[in-house]
Amino acid sequence: MSLNYEEIIALVQETDKIIFDEEAVGHVIEKGLADYVTYVDLGVQHFLQKELTARYPEIAFMGEEEGENHLHPEGSCWILDPIDGTTNLIHHYNHSAISLGLWEKGQIVFGVVYNPFTKEVYSAERGKGAFCNGERLQVSKAEDLGHCLLNFGTGPYQKELAPENFRKLQAIYMLCQDIRRSGSAALDLCYVASGRCEGFFEIALKPWDYAAGSVILEEAGGVITNWAGEPVTFHKGGTVCASCCGKVQKELLELLK
Numbered sequence: 364m365s366l367n368y369e370e371i372i373a374l375v376q377e378t379d380k381i382i383f384d385e386e387a388v389g390h391v392i393e394k395g396l397a398d399y400v401t402y403v404d405l406g407v408q409h410f411l412q413k414e415l416t417a418r419y420p421e422i423a424f425m426g427e428e429e430g431e432n433h434l435h436p437e438g439s440c441w442i443l444d445p446i447d448g449t450t451n452l453i454h455h456y457n458h459s460a461i462s463l464g465l466w467e468k469g470q471i472v473f474g475v476v477y478n479p480f481t482k483e484v485y486s487a488e489r490g491k492g493a494f495c496n497g498e499r500l501q502v503s504k505a506e507d508l509g510h511c512l513l514n515f516g517t518g519p520y521q522k523e524l525a526p527e528n529f530r531k532l533q534a535i536y537m538l539c540q541d542i543r544r545s546g547s548a549a550l551d552l553c554y555v556a557s558g559r560c561e562g563f564f565e566i567a568l569k570p571w572d573y574a575a576g577s578v579i580l581e582e583a584g585g586v587i588t589n590w591a592g593e594p595v596t597f598h599k600g601g602t603v604c605a606s607c608c609g610k611v612q613k614e615l616l617e618l619l620k
Contacts, residue, residue: 366419366465368473372486374414375461375477381406382446382459382479403452404428407445407461415441422465427571434598440466442597444571447476448547450519462549464574466597474575476549485553485579493556493582500583502607503558508614511539511607514551516565528566534618535564548603552576555605556583562606562615564590569600580605586612590619 382403408426416424423440434440441463446452448459457480465473476485485500487493493500505511515532518524536542543560545551549572551563556579565572574597577587586609589595590602604619606612 366473368475368486368488370418371415371463371473372475372477372484374411375463375475376479376484378407378410378445378461378477379479381410382452382461400428401446401449401452404446404449408443411441411443411445411461411463425466425571427569434466437468439468442466442471442571442574444549444569444574447549447572448545451546456546458545458547458550460547460549460553462571462575464571464578466574471574471578471597474578476553476575476579478550483553485556485576487579487582489578489582491582493579495553495557500556500579501558502556502580502584503561505561505607506610508535508538508611509540511561511611512541512543512559513539514543514545514554514560514563516546516548516551516563516568517544518566521567524566531619535615538614538618548572549576552580552587552605555585555607556580558607562604562611564602564604564615564619566590566602567600568603570597572600573603577605584608588612588616590616592616592620 408428412424425440426443444462446459447462452459461477463475464471472489474487485495554560555563587605604615
């Protein structure tokens, strides 16, 4: 299958016209506890699903909003989070991203994460490196937790996990340089890929949160697993731990287990 990845990246960037529609941002639907969708989320997904299906009708589609949420093991499938960081968007926190990954025969082969507020486009094709606006990405050279700045996710949709989550957060915090909380897992993974921080962990994520970011991170030299040290799955969500190298990953996993 021959895909024009530059064209796909350009399509993702075209969503600016939807994202900066203040009226659409103001239409908020509550899906569950701390779980929201706006007309921006819906608009971005409808636009990209329509455009991608028109160009590549043989590729299935998985989206966070109103999409099919299963993968065919031997098939190809887009995995989209139309707005990763919806709560940030609602509050005009200006830290959200469109995250689009391509699943093909058991792995993510392409990913693009676009931050419309900074105009940063992170992308990677399996085996060909990771880039941000054309500049090659490389993870940090840190080799121990004591030299790491980390990002984490609170798991806001499952607050019953907070005691366990924050207990582990405190243990990690005591050993690393410092911790940040951004509200966008896709961007957190890209920040690890770019060397802005050394690690990221979250207790409960969905495949569209990390599909694109996972290949970008790996192509930049990083590592991503679940909290048990196993490969992350794209058929269902779960825990995620990502870092700049195996040594840091081992330290994080020991604390997360």
